[in-house]
Amino acid sequence: MKLALTIKYNSGEEATVVAQPPEFARWEKETGKSITKWGDEGYVGMWDMLFLSYSALKRTSDKPVRPFEAWIDIVEECKVAAGGDSPKAIEKEA
Numbered sequence: 001m002k003l004a005l006t007i008k009y010n011s012g013e014e015a016t017v018v019a020q021p022p023e024f025a026r027w028e029k030e031t032g033k034s035i036t037k038w039g040d041e042g043y044v045g046m047w048d049m050l051f052l053s054y055s056a057l058k059r060t061s062d063k064p065v066r067p068f069e070a071w072i073d074i075v076e077e078c079k080v081a082a083g084g085d086s087p088k089a090i091e092k093e094a
Contacts, residue, residue: 004081005053010074016081017056026055049078
């Protein structure tokens, strides 16, 4: 389960992060929503994508990351990256 998300900051800088199972588990715990209903009409909003992006960034960054509420204030856009995988897709083992 992976979902690539592109973040564009107010500064113009862009970054792509990949939400993986740890992010989806945190998202489920925080929202009470289930990944099995991801993408159902009206189920996924901007907060959901920002939460997943932030969680992935925080998990993978080697630099300190602002607190979530401060971080979302510097985000101009957050969207599924071109070619981003569906979180329902099951990744084949190598």
